[in-house]
Amino acid sequence: MNNILFAASECVPFVKTGGLADVVGSLPQYINKDEFDVRVILPYYTCIPAKFRDNFKYVTHFYMDYGLRPDGVHVGIMEYEYNGIKFYFVDNEYYFKCDYPYTSDTKWDIERFTFFCKAVLAILPVIGFRPDIIHCHDWQSALIPVFMHSTFATNPFYSSTKSIMTIHNLKFQGIWDIETFKYNTALPDYMFTSDKLEFNRAANMLKGGLVYADYITTVSETYAEEIKYPFFGEQLDGLLRARSASLRGIVNGIDYNVFDPSNDKKLYAKYTVKDAKSKKAVNKEKLQAELGLPVDRNKYMIAIISRLTDQKGLDLVNYAIERICDENTQFVIIGTGEQRYENMFKHYQWKYPDRVCAIIKYSDDLAHKLYAAADTMLMPSLFEPCGLTQLIALRYGTVPIVRETGGLKDTVVPYNEFDGTGTGFSFANYNGDEMLGAINYSKSVYYDHRAEWDKMVKRGMEADFSWNSSARQYEGMYSWMINW
Numbered sequence: 001m002n003n004i005l006f007a008a009s010e011c012v013p014f015v016k017t018g019g020l021a022d023v024v025g026s027l028p029q030y031i032n033k034d035e036f037d038v039r040v041i042l043p044y045y046t047c048i049p050a051k052f053r054d055n056f057k058y059v060t061h062f063y064m065d066y067g068l069r070p071d072g073v074h075v076g077i078m079e080y081e082y083n084g085i086k087f088y089f090v091d092n093e094y095y096f097k098c099d100y101p102y103t104s105d106t107k108w109d110i111e112r113f114t115f116f117c118k119a120v121l122a123i124l125p126v127i128g129f130r131p132d133i134i135h136c137h138d139w140q141s142a143l144i145p146v147f148m149h150s151t152f153a154t155n156p157f158y159s160s161t162k163s164i165m166t167i168h169n170l171k172f173q174g175i176w177d178i179e180t181f182k183y184n185t186a187l188p189d190y191m192f193t194s195d196k197l198e199f200n201r202a203a204n205m206l207k208g209g210l211v212y213a214d215y216i217t218t219v220s221e222t223y224a225e226e227i228k229y230p231f232f233g234e235q236l237d238g239l240l241r242a243r244s245a246s247l248r249g250i251v252n253g254i255d256y257n258v259f260d261p262s263n264d265k266k267l268y269a270k271y272t273v274k275d276a277k278s279k280k281a282v283n284k285e286k287l288q289a290e291l292g293l294p295v296d297r298n299k300y301m302i303a304i305i306s307r308l309t310d311q312k313g314l315d316l317v318n319y320a321i322e323r324i325c326d327e328n329t330q331f332v333i334i335g336t337g338e339q340r341y342e343n344m345f346k347h348y349q350w351k352y353p354d355r356v357c358a359i360i361k362y363s364d365d366l367a368h369k370l371y372a373a374a375d376t377m378l379m380p381s382l383f384e385p386c387g388l389t390q391l392i393a394l395r396y397g398t399v400p401i402v403r404e405t406g407g408l409k410d411t412v413v414p415y416n417e418f419d420g421t422g423t424g425f426s427f428a429n430y431n432g433d434e435m436l437g438a439i440n441y442s443k444s445v446y447y448d449h450r451a452e453w454d455k456m457v458k459r460g461m462e463a464d465f466s467w468n469s470s471a472r473q474y475e476g477m478y479s480w481m482i483n484w
C-alpha cells in the first residue's frame, strides 16, 4: 500500500471558497484504494459547519517550536472519516478561529499557513502515517517541501517521502518581507536567495514550494504551458521554465456523483440526455418564476456562476452587456467577490429588471438550479488554470461560451457548423467585441438551427469529465515517483 497525503487550505464539504476545494474534496475518492491510501489534512477552522465538527474525533495534542518564538505553540489533531477518506484537521484556535478561511491581512494569513505547513510535518510521526508522497495544493501548503529540505531533512521518518506541488492558481503566492519569514520559519539564511525563496527582495511561499517540490503539476495542459511565459507566469515563469522537465498538466475532473442531472435533488426536474430538451425548459420556467424574471421558455438564458474577480473577464461583460441583453435574452449571475463587480451586476439588474438577475451570494442550491435552467454558461476568463464551471455546465447540457485559455481551451471544443462537431463556443483574444461575436453566433445557432443546437447539447452531456481518466494519470505519476 502506498501512502499519499493531501495538504490544502480548503476541501469540500468542510470549507470552500473556490474550485480548489472541489478538487481536494473529490480527487482522493477516485484514486484506486487497492493501491493507495490517500488521506487529507486541513486546518481546523471554526467556520467548518458544526454538523461535521461535532463528530470530529480528538486524537492528541502537543507543543511545537514555531519559528523563532520563545515558547512552543499548541498543535491539536482531530480526525474524521467521510466518504471512505480519512481527514485530519490541525487545531490551533489562535490561528484558525475564523468565519472565512482567509482574511484581508496577508501577513497574518502567511503566519497562519506557515504554522499549518510545519504542523503537518510535526503531526505525521505522532499519528504514525508515513506518506510516500505529500501532495501540496497552492501557496498555503507550499512551505511543506521547503521544511522537508531544512527543518525535517534529517528526520528519518521522511527519508523516503517525496513531494508534489500542484498549482491551482499561480496568482496567489504568499509574499511578505524576509525578516518576518525568518521569524516564522527559522529557515537558514541561504534559503532566502533569488534561486530559492527570495522574490523581489521579499520572500515567496509558493516559489519555495516550486523550487523544492520533487514534482510540479497544474490543472490543465494548456495552463502548464502558459505559465512558462511572462503573461501568465506571475513573475515565476523563469523558474517554471527551469523546472519544465518536472512540470506537467493534468486536467481536473468533477465529481459525477454530485453533479448528475439525472439524480440531482436540487433541480425542479431531473433529466438525462434523452429528455434534456423538455426538462431543461421546465427547469428554466421554474427558475424564472423563482427569480421574478418573465416566465418564457423561449428566452435565451445566459448564466455566469463565478467568483467575481479580475481573473474571470468581467470587464468584457461590462463592456458588452447592453448588447448581450436584447429582448430575447435573460442573464443570470450567481457569485460574490470584488465590490466593483458586485455593484456592476446590481446596477444592470436595476436597469434591466426583466433581463438581468444578479444573485450576489454563494448559493449551492441556486447554482445547481441555474446549471439545469440556463442555455449557455459564459466564461470569458483572462486566465483559467482549469475551470470547473464549464465541466459542470457540459454535464447539465448547458453550452459553454469561453475564452481559449488554460483549461477552458482544453475542455471545450468549439462548434464547427460544417462538420457538426463541438461542444461550445470560444474566442481567442481578451476583447469584448470578440466575446460578443461568440455570443451572437451562439444565439443564431440557438434560434435558427435548433436541431444543431440540441445535438451540441447532447455531445456535451456525453463527453466524459469525470475523474476517471485524470485520476489514472495521478496514480501513474504517484507510482512512477515512488519507484524512481
Ligand code: GLC
Pocket (backbone or CB within 6 Å): 018, 019, 020, 023, 168, 169, 219, 252, 384, 385, 386, 387, 388, 407
Ligand atoms: C482555481 C482556478 C480554477 C481551477 C481550480 C481548481 O480556482 O482558478 O481554474 O479549476 O483552482 O483546480
